[in-house]
Amino acid sequence: MTGKDLISTAKNTWCPGCGNFAIQHALKDVLMSMETEGFPLENIVIVTGIGQHGKTFDFMNLNGFYSLHGRTIPVATGIRLANPDLKVICLTGDGDSYAEGLDHLIFGAKRNLDITVLVHDNRVYGLTTGQYTPTSPYGYRGRSTPGGVKEHPFNPLELMLSSGAGFIARGYTHKRDQLKRLIREALVHKGFSFIDILQICATYNDMSKYYDARIFDWDETDDGDHEAAYRKAREWDYNNDARIGLGVMYRHESPSFEDGYPVPPPLSPAERSAWVRKIMDERA
């Protein structure tokens, strides 16, 4: 398969300059290189939520489950439990996974489900045309909050660290090479891997200049240090004007949820009938 083959013929409807292109192509490049190394791409399943990010489902030639708003992770859980040979990548948005489906995100991390979650965090609702999201800064003037939003954003990295995620990273759509590396490392990580991707929204929330002025690369030599990770997570709280660290913030492998629920060999109909007879005898 070539890179071209991974992009479907479905008509692309993202705005010119949309950060989704960067994420889609970074993912494509990573998968291409994995295929070259022998990973069968038919074992990849992408699960998407609803939002501009979700269109990636249509725009790529990959197995996919186009789910509901906020609802990628439970679907991914079912797929992983059914067949742990499938590598599942959840593509979600900030409205998707930080608002409507926040509980699933926390539980995915808590369980250490062996999936990769890429959050297309443009900090605004694009598909519904410009309302604030859980990561929009205080005072953000969206179409539903013309006077400015009156709540503070929460910090997804800190939240994921508290929830038990084993791989936590932050990427930025203007740093393509780094983003590719992060996606690749997330896919290789055994257990729950999470990347908050700062994605510019060309139409409703173009923060390119803001980000470009503040980003720096984290020192990743201490990425196994939980306390250091908290310090990194708290430096920029998605609201203050602090420096914005990028890279792998925390990395720690532990047994995954699926390890506790291996797929058992199926019982034959005769064995099932024998069990039913045993129960009936016990209840007689």
Place this chain on the structure above:
Amino acid sequence: MAEREVSVLIGGRAGDGISSAGQIIARLLAQGGYQVHMYFDYPSLIKGGHNFAIIRAAEKSVGAVREQVDFILALNQETITLHRQRLGGHGVVIYDTGTVKMAEGIGIAVKDILAAEDAPPVMGNSAMIGAFIRAAGLSWDTAALVLKKSMPKGTEKNLTIARRGYDASEEHRQVTATGKPVLPVLTGNEAIGIGLVEAGLEMYFSYPMSPTSNILHFLAGYADDLHIRVIQPESEIAVILMALGCSYAGTRAAVGTSGGGFCLMTESLSLAGIAELPVLVILGQRAGPSTGLATYSAQSDLHFALHAGHGEFPRLVIAPADAGEARRWTRTALDLAWKYQVPAILLPDRIICEGLYSVEAGAGMRSGDGVVMAGPDTHPYLRYAPADSGISPLRFPPAKGEIIRVNSHVHDPDGITTEDPLVTQEMADKRMKKIDGLSRELEGINPVNTGGIEDAATALLCWGSTRGVCEELAEEKSLRCIQPVVLWPFPEKAFARAMAGVEQFYAVETNQTGQLVTLVSRFGYTPSGKILKYDGRPFMVGELEAALDRVIS
């Protein structure tokens, strides 16, 4: 000669083990070839409050209890106060002399027995059961076998205590064996669990909620033996979505809940509809609206089950009437969900879920042919390929050289999102076409039960657990009893056959509005009257008989 039957009430505080004791009494009576039914009544509490169970055993099939009982086993004074009036003329009270001060009958000094055996209070019920065995004139040897099976923990001590209760008791009546075969006794929840296993279930997902939590417990308890996996996710939303993820990857899953949890599932039910992902939802009805009466029953979610989820899509809705029917139709429902790639809803009520019933031990029924799979040579594989039947053959990832897409949006045959008007309509037609084959198949497997006097001109119309009491009274009063098991797609032909020659019919339902009446009225059937009850409790035999006498001249 009148048919032999016996009814037993056991009552005490929540936490006294009334349900377990009731189950043992039911099994003891079943040893005589009786068919049994137990109604268990308990408030939504762990400790305190009044619990009671009524066990009725009869020579014929029984799915309802009577107001009058022959034995009262009182673990506390409140049981006497609340239920004394239920005791028939020849009945007897067996009571614990330590907790019941004002009673006549057979007093058992449970505390002394426990002290003599150095046993914990929890074993007190064994003494009372032993006393009942003697009072009912049951064979000790047969009863001891039931006790051994029913009490795998502390078996010997329990047996000794039961024997002491037996020795302290006296024979009051001989409940003689009928000579008929001994049938297994199951709760509806156990029967549903068995049906799931028989249908090849691989995974079960459920968030705890009465009245279906015991399916979760039952399957979790046997998960290792059965090679199935049982998971309790964070919410009912996650529950059904995990099942849909399984179904995309080719694993048979089912979910269990009640009305409140099903509310949370409806978004994904609609997803299952458009994405054509098979799933079976066990929707155990309890009294609503909202939290309602958490541990009591109602048949008030029929229209919710029929209409849940936005948009239009085919579905299967089945309401079994007892444990045996629950087992058979659970199996059929999961099979058909996979064959037609539709969501299926099994709609028992709390009376069935947590009640006990005698069931036939034999094999359950099985639907015709199975899942429609695409051959490995089909290329390119299209998940939503057009088909006359509306059923697009399935493949599961990974499939080399193929891409398998399922989509919550309107999509083309390849699963890619589209807004094209023609494709939109074609795909909607494809999905809805499946209802034709499903309807035909259901018409062939007795979707409507009839009982009572089959050619009577007056009929009782009922569904779910209400069938038990209706069928019994229909036989007694020479009426026809009609019970659709399949509620959607509505089995028009079978229902018309069942109604042939009926001049008037009365609907009996445990809800406020007559939900089955609303459904059948869409097909041109209008009842002469409705007998409705919506206090969370089932119709007892005498109560419905009196109501029928008022409306049927």
